[in-house]
Amino acid sequence: MLVRQAPRHPPGGSPRPRRALRLIEFVAAGLASTLLACAPEGVVGVTTELPADVALYETFELVVQGHRTRDNPFTRFVEAVFELDDREIRVDGFYDGDLTWRVRFAPELPGEWHYTWRLGDQRGSGVVRVGSEPWTTRGAGPDGGTLRHRGHVHAQGDGRGVLVHADGSPHYWAGAKWLSAKNYGPPERAGVVNEREEDGSRHDAYYSDATFYEFLDLAVDYGLNGMLLKLGLYPLADDGVSWDLEWVRRADRWLAAMNERGVYCQITLFEPWSRRRGAPFEYSLDSSAHVLDAWSPGQRAEKENYIRYAVARFGGYSNVYWELANRIRHPGFDERTFLDEASAHYTRWLGERDPYGVAVAASDVDQARSIPEVTVEVPRTNTHLPAPPDVQRARVVNELVHDCGPVGTGARAYLDATIRTPTYRSCYRSANWLAFVSGAYGSAAASWLDLSRPLNGAARAVLQDLGRMKRLIESLPVGHHYLAPDGRHLVMGQGHLGTRSRSGHLYVSYFRGPVPAGEVTVELTEGRYLAQWIDPTSGEVLSETRHLLRRTGERAFVSLESPRIDEDAVLVIHNEAAIVVR
Template identity: 20%
Template sequence: MSSSIQSSSEAALWATYEAALNGPSEGNPFVDVTLSAVFMQGDKQIKTTGFYDGDGVYRIRFLPETTGEWSFVTRSNAGALDGVQGKLDVAPAKADHHGPVRPANTFHYRHADGTRHVSMGTTAYAWTHQGGALEEQTLASLAKSPFNKIRMCVFPKHYRYNQNEPELYPYEMLSKGRSDWPGKPFEGWSFDFERFNPAFFQHLEQRINDLAAIGVEADLIVLHPYDRWGFSRMTPAQDDLYLRYLVARLSAFPNVWWSMANEYDFMASKSLDDWNRMIEVVSDSDPFDHLLSIHNGFAPFDYNHPKITHVSIQRQDTSRALEWRLAHGKPISDDECSYEGDIAEDWGNISGSEMVHRFWLGMVSGGYMTHGETYYNDSETLWWSKGGKLTGESPARIAFLKRIVEEGPDEGLDPLPHTGRYRIMAAGGLDHVKLPDLISPMPGEEDWVPARIFYATAGQPHRYYLSYFGGNQPRELNVAVPPNEQYSAELIDTWEMTQTPLADSVKRGDVLHFTPKPYQAVLLKRIDA
């Protein structure tokens, strides 16, 4: 006899629809019972995977991409779950429901409904493992911040400044005992890696929904090396079981991104073949085409992998975004350019001004950036790991940058030549760059030019030019816009967060004068189009 359906939500465009069914609880339902559903609308069919949620309850989830009536039917090796039919009438999207973020215009991001996504990320790896009060404080801080993406781990994290036990574990506990974690004995627990703890995943889902409510994408780190519980050293079969369960539970959440790993190359137990297999498992299991990437420690992954949607990279020199664009033809997210803070580790003690500089340089070089904060306090509640409060100087300036970019071209900022020069990182092995045919070069700069540039420019040709000077401090700028076009000009102080008009109208060959100071930018906007 088939189970009856209990729908826990009304169906709406880009909102998670869920149906619950009662089924067998004996044995190990996580591995013994298979459940899937096919959702149908006309000729369109989408297959989703169901999952066991404990206490004899199974769930199937769906993320509608069109309005109107859909029907579905389940398939299962358990009779009570097989052949169950249902219907849902998908209403228009609710306010602020824009659907998953996906690549757009080659190097940028848009939501499924076409809304532009200017990705400004932050990092709080283990914030969902800290308990109610601190997690609520993290959400409150995020709601007031400019950040619309947060990098966060599914599994708990073991590292300096983060050695507390989580309140929940992802697997059923077997016993408490002594274990070895790469040669370092510790008092720990052993787990049954074939029996999940539904309460752990229910809590994670609640926090992902909380992020959606404040407009923040959850960039979920699926695996990571900072582990004393054994989650990073599961067998390939256990890894695949986990990945399929995770995707079955979360793929219908609109604000999820898949990050296969944080610093994948620090996980000695996983080979490149393992990573390629796991990328395929996640991509093939996700019917809703969420963004998918993998983050490196030292060695960048092969981001030309066809299932990888964007580059998620760790590099301090954010100007290399142009190099990565040329190499991979995908959106660039420099997800770890070091952290604003004061801890001993060199990656965690750059100044707020340096963080802001790296954001600006990365953006005008054609990428998107992710922030982190590591200021020490007595409770060792560092934002980069546990969340809590943002106390640094960079978030307000990043908000200023975000506003400028959002008010800029709808297509996004693309790197452009300026006065015939453009910065290319010497570390990338490129000494010269040929001038693109975007604007006419100045006299004497018609061909190959040295890449020893004083500043970088981004925007859209014939409309918008944003030139950032970084640590240089010129007192004047030769206007090098295309001939016979008129532009307004303003000076931007990236630290003081000011925009000062320089001229109502300038043309090619004019010279702008201003007080020299580091970390300024000039914005030229077309006025005669």
């Protein structure tokens, strides 16, 4: 057994050592393992490992030394089974080079898990003792405190769809940015340099570890807890089976660093901008030129292996959930075939290989609803986010794609130049608040933020606004997973763009200015209400009033004074007499 303390940042990472990452690693190497049992006939070695102690939601990693065979090792997986009482979890182990396979397991229940594993003619067994307390990391919580991890994200349906952590707490994804495969890829391959520039931005090119860790720390300090990492088939070799291990090991390190800090990462499996065969750093908008064509019924064995390997490698981190596809509908791509393949195969393979049943997203909304096993719908436009009464899936806005300026000006929210322009700060804040009041369980700051350039004040302000929003949402006296879009609460009020509520308990409304001081009219049931107007740029309470509604058996209309709103404001009305629901 190897239990070692690894520094928070690898060599070359950020110099600010706030906390350490604990790595639990077991090595099982045939006859050279810790304890050797007698091998039955036809089996090269049966090993029994010493018990390991891990915390709830912490990643346990078993390392197996295998043997050379004629098969491509990326098609061979360790088959591991973890058992606790009557619960059984099947986990695949992936090939990581040098005849080494790794099994990653992030337990969601405390107790003494007994496991067995098999790789060809090798077998082994062991015990993982999981404590009742969750994994904690020092210095990763609010204001540098201790962070208690919450486990994987699951989607639960209650007529509209909610996202919750393994510990039952609600999940809200405040996304700092997305990371392209080239960001964590190698600096060069076969003499080709990873230096792509688009629209004056290097958002889709190589970043050093130091650059990424510095941004990650900044995002966490601002209160953000989300990233999106694209695979785009880039780490996959042209044979559609082998993986570039230098490439995916960097992804491992970045995901582990996010996990340590409580940052949840959506991993995108397929998208139109996937790697073109024969070119290490180029995409193609012709799906037939991709390493794997997800928009066709061919290469099913390779696509199943791709999904299986990705889940085996990354699914053992408790901060990971999946985006099956970004932009299923795109000019020149066979949308109908993708939906058929996804319904019949892709989501089935995900479900079979993901032992935790984490959330699975897809873009766009109509396409997501066409795939039965997709549990999270991702809208493409988000200036207005309707929440139809028939929606039964959680919603996350993982990319801002609308125009911040007048249509045609080119000031699109995902562009690096837009987020760095101070006049567009309120555009991002408005889009994120609109997402929330319309029922979303997360939204993002800016997709194409270029980390190769120092962030200016405008970009930092956008990130800070989203962090303040997340903190306000998580401080509400009613958990946001109990709040639904409400079209009848606010009867009259200038600048009102949406309300999310639990009737009779809590109402959160968003207003966009400029609006002069005046009144708004709301409809409430009986109760003792505290009404607060909040400035979303600072979290400051602008004004507050209290209102007592006697029991009448009917809803009543109440007029509230409203302050002058220059840019935007949030109105929170809480029934202090109601039972707190978290």
